[in-house]
Amino acid sequence: MIDSLERRPLVAEVLGERGDALVVAGLGSPTWDLFAAGDRPENLYTWGGMGLALPTALGLALAVPERRVLCITGDGEIMMGIGSLAVVANQAPENLAILVLDNESFGETGQQRGLTAGPTDIAAIAAGAGISATMTVRAGNQVADLAQFLFAAVGPRLAVAKIALTEEPWALPEKDGATIARRFREAIMGAPRTTDR
């Protein structure tokens, strides 16, 4: 059962504590939420590749262990690549945190009922996959704790925020994948000095 927790204020409040964290957003609403909270080069927006936000965040976390990496995604996206939780647990990156915005629906495609509206519990699956630090948030007064959970402790860790099914105003970031990737990569590595990628 979902109460009135709304995605945009939740994401904005959590990201207020991000520091220099790198953020990878899943396609659709998590990407719009990330952009709406404030555009930064350290944001990786995705418009496709459903199921790949978490593997992408994992590869990034392994490559830059000194930076906190946050993956923000939705229930439908993470369910498509649910096995990735086992991959994350086995790699055990201490700098990786995952925030699942769970509205129990395929919000982008007509608000069809999702699997987590039934008996499926993503935090429990994460724990079973071997991610021992999990948290489920259902109310606005837990959001400060959520930010601490995501940014202030050793990973890997996963939080599920049970959010209301809402229709937010469009907040569409850059769409060109090469532009998004280049800006993000240069934010981490600086401008390229050679032709070697």
Added chain:
Amino acid sequence: MTKLGPSAEIDWSNDVFREMKAREISLVATVPDGGLTRLLNMCEDDHATRVVTLTTEPEGVGVCIGAWLGGKKSLLAMQSSGVGNCINALGMPATMRAPCLMLVAMRGQWGEFNPWQVPMGGATRPALEAIGVRCFDVDAPNRIGETFAAAADLAFHGGFATAVLIGQRAIGAKGFGRDD
């Protein structure tokens, strides 16, 4: 059935590993294949190389892109059957102009014993090409290393998805005890 014996696998695995090290490819994402056993064991034994075992191959596309965004070079190693799982995922490196280097051990072609491998074996190259991956077939064990090097350089210098398809003729067909 061509049987090349273990020495051929040792040689080409050494060649590929050497080319990986020369390019600082330090992460290997994989759903394993029997034909890649020696190479994957070499990667596991090397402290400077991280092996990321996947549940399904498209995860490896994400892992490789993420690693590249963070400045690390990586490789996705899999069987040809896994290529079919990756097709939508491979739209991501195409859109991002991100390198994605793949090493594919072919099944379902030269001397295949298992008919279930044949449809995807035949579809591997056309499916990869349909999503924009540059493919390099190699059947001769002594050319696998140089082919891998060429595909790696195209990927990392040009920002392309590339795949080395190691023919079953080079790996040796699995016989399931029939002829082993």
